[in-house]
Amino acid sequence: MRFLRRVKADVRARKNIETYVMALILLLFAVVSVISDVVPEEVKWAAVLAGLGVLLYRATLPEQPRGGRQVLGDRAGFDDTPVPRLFDGVRDVRVFAPSAANLLSPYVCETLRTSVLQRRDATVRVVVLDPGQEEAVRIARSQLDESDDHQLQSLPVALGAMLERLARMRGWGTPGKVEYRLFPYNPGFSLVLTDPDDWQGRAIVELHGAGRSTFARMHVDLTRERHERWYAYWVEQFDYLWETARQVETPAREPEDS
Structure with missing residues (x-):
């Protein structure tokens, strides 16, 4: 098989x-x-x-790169992949990041709205830090902001903006569904899964480290058909994050997109 x-x-x-x-x-x-x-x-x-x-x-033919050269890279290497290609044909997107501000830019959110979320069975699930956990946010800010002199936005500000953006996304009324939850601490990585339950699924893991800039962080790019064991590990990691994260109550009226 x-x-x-x-x-x-x-x-x-x-x-x-x-x-x-x-x-x-x-x-x-x-x-x-x-x-x-x-x-x-x-x-x-x-x-x-x-x-x-x-x-x-x-x-x-020249030997295809193996091992780390295929799997490992930094953010610059993954930024070379156009976002529409990352989500092309995808119906299940799962994201964890302290604020997700670097991934879920307005452009990426619009790409999700016009592609993934146009499918009735599609879901976009996002987990970010809980702003109510002030000590956890302070520690994450010390780790992520203070190690990068080129940050344009502090973690608390980025997190607040992302929560507003996610609330608007949840109120879009697209055929697909947007959900988000809040996790109480930063486990030291960010994670993007696309169609994780399908054989063509992909997992991109960013390891935060310490004292290094955002663009120097290690990325691990795994596919289910080639890295089945560790791919399953990271899918289980997201499942744990999602199940233990705090649900965000739906207000009586979601903010409308302007």
């Missing part, structure tokens, strides 16, 4: 297509040869030589 899922993921990503096509052709020739002798010898040899040619071609 793991092999079939990998093949499906490669075909969806348009990778190794020529290898799979040639393997299928050779398999068909092998089956036909066993059942009957209707395939001429020259055709059989042509198929074998073509298969060898594909293998030789694959051997000449």
Whole structure:
């Protein structure tokens, strides 16, 4: 089953297509040869030589980056990916961050509104720090703001603005649903999940560290089909955050988007 899922993921990503096509052709020739002798010898040899040619071609390709170079990066590397591509075809987005201000900019929120949230079964779930936990916010501010001299907005201000933005998003009235909750402390990472229950799911983890600027933080980019164990770990992390976070009461009338 793991092999079939990998093949499906490669075909969806348009990778190794020529290898799979040639393997299928050779398999068909092998089956036909066993059942009957209707395939001429020259055709059989042509198929074998073509298969060898594909293998030789694959051997000449530069080796694909493995390990850390595929999985690890900093924020600049992930910012190179256009936001619409990150959410292309996605119906389940889950976010945890102390304020989420760096991710959920007005542009990204509008992208979510016009793409993901246009699907009736779509959900966007966001967890941020609870502003009522003043000591936790103070510690998080010391860790995140004071280590970055280039911050344009302090954590408490960014958090307040994000809560107002999330309240407006929840009142959009889109086919998809926006929900958000408040967590009592900063566990030291930010997390973005896209379609985490599907095989093409993706998890991007930012590790905060200490004494380093925002753009120097390590990012770990995991996919379910290639990093199943640690991918599942981070999905469970979000599930824990969501289940233990404080729900935000819906006011009698949500703020309307201006």
